[in-house]
Amino acid sequence: MVVKSYSKINLSLTVNSKKKGLHEIQSFYCLINLFDEIEIIKTNIKDKIIFKGPFRKLVRNDNNTVLSLLKKLRKLKLISNYYSIIIKKKIPVFGGLGGGTSNAAFVLRFLLKNKVSEKLLHELGNIIGSDFKLFFKNQGFVKSLKTIIELKKNHKFHFVLVKPKFKCSTKEIYSKVKLFSKKKQVNINLFKNKDKYLDYLIKNRNDLQFIVERKYPIMKRLLKDLKNEKGCQISRMTGSGSVCYGLFRDKIVAKNALNKLKRTYPKFWFMLAKTV
Secondary structure, three states, X not given: OEEEEEEEEEOOEEEEEEEOOEEEEEEEEEEEEEEEEEEEEEEOOOOEEEEEOOOHHHOOOOOOHHHHHHHHXXXXXXXXXXXXXXXXXXXXXXXXXXXXXXXXXXXXXXXXXXXXXXXXXXXXXXXXXXXXXXXXXXXXXXXXXXXXXXXXXXXXXXXXXEEOOXXXXXXXXXXXXXXXXXXXXXXXXXXXXXXXXXXXXXXXXXXOHHXXXXXXXXXXXXXXXXXXXXXXXXXXXXXXXXXXXXXXXXXXXXXXXXXXXXXXXXXXXXXXXXXX
16 A cells, blocks of 8 residues: 655744744645655564655664654554555655655554544654644644644645755754744634635745745745746745745646746756645
8 A cells, every 4th residue: 555645835934932942833834746655564573664765865764753653653552563664755855845744644644544633643743743733634724833723725826846955954943043923813714715815825934934045045046036937926945944935826837937947956856746
């Protein structure tokens, strides 16, 4: 059985405070059709995780989110079998797309047949990562670390994804946050309308982007070039980086932008994606 483990994009991200070593954030996000492929096989020996694909060298077979998940599920007596799991990594690592967390989330969804309680999600989130809950809703709003609200209507967007030739450490980028944004009260019912939703997103930002731009000046130039492409509604960094994206309404227009940018940045990783 092959499971698709989808990645996510932060359409906006504000850092509101820091409590007990964790940063409180608010973020609109969506899952996109860039995914790792996971093959899950029962075994009677022990858990074994094997990574393949273009980004396999950046993850460890003996210390990863899926191993942590399996150990916790067995401790909670939610599983009894052991598993051999092969993960073909197509999601860039250290890119802000949540690939490792996604792997654990979609393995969990498969093993428990999508019957996952909020209590279990919270408990596993403390082990796997604060963005663990995101991968159980295709589009949503992170109101706080504890609360994620699902958008009542999924909007279709197309993206040009670009990863420069450097990687970002989430821990390092967050450690450089000195100023905090005011927490917002958001009425997501207004965002059933795609134009209103997009207008709201355009007026927002990613609070971490300036930190990465300051460390890597090429990021600022890349985002400017993305924004200048015909039909680009938003150019922004996702999560703590280093993947950037341009958001488009139309697939053909997005593809034209991708082909043009590839010529400008021939050594960068590119992909065309859309919302799930």
